[in-house]
Amino acid sequence: MSHFVTIKTQIKDIEALKSTCQELGLTVLQNAKARGFGGTEVQADHVIKLKGPYDVALNQQKDGSFALSTDWWDGHVEKEVGKDYCKLIQLYAVHKAIREARKKGHLVKRQNQQDGSIKLVIQGC
Numbered sequence: 441m442s443h444f445v446t447i448k449t450q451i452k453d454i455e456a457l458k459s460t461c462q463e464l465g466l467t468v469l470q471n472a473k474a475r476g477f478g479g480t481e482v483q484a485d486h487v488i489k490l491k492g493p494y495d496v497a498l499n500q501q502k503d504g505s506f507a508l509s510t511d512w513w514d515g516h517v518e519k520e521v522g523k524d525y526c527k528l529i530q531l532y533a534v535h536k537a538i539r540e541a542r543k544k545g546h547l548v549k550r551q552n553q554q555d556g557s558i559k560l561v562i563q564g565c
Contacts, residue, residue, distance in 0.1 A: 444474075444476055444480070444482055444497070444509045444510060444511050450505055451498070451505060451506040451508070451529075451532060452504055452505050452506070453536055453539065454468070454486060454506075455539070456532060456535040456536040456539050457486075457488075457498075457506075457532055457535075459535040459539075460528065460531040460532045460534075460535045461488055461528075463531060463535075464520070464521070464527070464528070464531065465491075466488055466489060466490060466491075466520070467488070467489045468486055468487070468488055468489075469486065469487045469489055470485070470486055471483075471484075471485065471486075472484065472486070472487040472489075473487065474487045474494070474495035474496060474497035474509070474510070475493060475494050475495045475511075476494055476495075476510075476511035477494070477511045477513050480511070482497045482509060483497075484497035484498055484499050484509070485498055485499050485500050485506070486498040486506070488521070488528075490516070490517060490520045490521070491520060492516035492517070492519065492520060493516055494510060494511045494513075494516050494517050495510070496508055496509070496510045496517065496521065496525075496528075497509040497510065508525060530558070531558075534550065534558050534560065537560055537562075538550070538560065541560075541562045545564075546562050546563060546564055547562070547563045548560060548561070548562050548563075549561040549563075
């Protein structure tokens, strides 16, 4: 019995996701299988290989965004990407914003705040 749960997100840029995962010390594989409870595996367009026993599967939806699927059992995934992917999604937003600003020729300064938030200062050319 599969324990995988799918959440649709606004992840559309796999390169920004790869940068995010690199910062988290994780790897993104293309066309791979994600591990779940009891040896369950799910085929996915992309897989975030986690250090624990489970992974995160990403499958592209009709609108071009990616749905995230994982097995949340026993908190293994939450330890690495945050509750409901909050750490992963926050960092993805930072990497995506930086990429888009730089594409337009802007300078970007990233400032990690004491409360865990991240401040981006974007300056035009």
